[in-house]
Amino acid sequence: MKRLFGILLLCLLAVFARAEMKPNFIDYLLSDDRYEQVVRIATRELERHPKDGRLYTQRATAYLQLNELSLAVNDLSSAIRYYKTADKSRADLYRMRGVLYEYLEQPKLALRDYSRLIRLCPDSPEGYQLRGDLYMEIGQPAKAKKDYEKQKLYEKN
Numbered sequence: 001m002k003r004l005f006g007i008l009l010l011c012l013l014a015v016f017a018r019a020e021m022k023p024n025f026i027d028y029l030l031s032d033d034r035y036e037q038v039v040r041i042a043t044r045e046l047e048r049h050p051k052d053g054r055l056y057t058q059r060a061t062a063y064l065q066l067n068e069l070s071l072a073v074n075d076l077s078s079a080i081r082y083y084k085t086a087d088k089s090r091a092d093l094y095r096m097r098g099v100l101y102e103y104l105e106q107p108k109l110a111l112r113d114y115s116r117l118i119r120l121c122p123d124s125p126e127g128y129q130l131r132g133d134l135y136m137e138i139g140q141p142a143k144a145k146k147d148y149e150k151q152k153l154y155e156k157n
Contacts, residue, residue, distance in 0.1 A: 026058045038062035053083025057093070064100075073100050091120040091127075098130065107138050125154040 026045075029038045042059035049055060060075035076097040083089060098113030114131035121127060132147030 026055070030058060030061055033065070035062040035065045039066070051082045053079045053081070056082065060096075069100055069104055073097060073104070076100070088121065091117050091124070094120065095126070095130070102134060107134055110134055123154050125151040128154065 026038055026041055029035075029041070039059055039062050042055050042062070046052065046055050046059070056075045056079035060072045060079060063069070063072035063075060076093055080090065080093045080097070083093065094113045094117040098110045098117065101107070101110035101113060111131060111134060114127055114134065118124075118127040118131065128147040128151035132144040132151060135141070135144035135147060
């Protein structure tokens with residue numbers, strides 16, 4: 001479980017780092033661990049800006065910290081739909097949602113997101129590792145082996 005949440009937090013940080021937007025008050029609240037306040041403010045702002053992917057990502061971060069995992073998944077889905085960023089940031093969102101699906105014991109949805117992550121970043125070893133690990137967990141070692149081979153190939157580059 002610590003591994004999954006560690007991956008999620010790193011992914012969220014990567015999304016914000018790539019966002020090319022100046023930090024705002026919600027970022028400050030997140031950095032100050034004021035998650036309930038983030039949810040309230042982001043929810044209010046989303047009423048005014050319902051297609052703002054960054055707001056959904058910020059609120060998903062707060063929901064994750066509040067252990068509201070289903071709500072975090074919903075917001076990540078909206079962020080994926082509306083986020084106007086480079087493929088790397090979209091890949092981070094798929095990675096986060098995949099890890100949450102895995103934690104919520106929805107392996108088919110997690111595999112789908114890991115595959116999307118790989119499509120967006122085919123030369124990144126992390127997607128292959130995540131998908132390979134999940135294939136092992138669900139009893140598909142042949143598929144896991146293929147992903148681990150690709151992971152090793154891209155780690156060398």
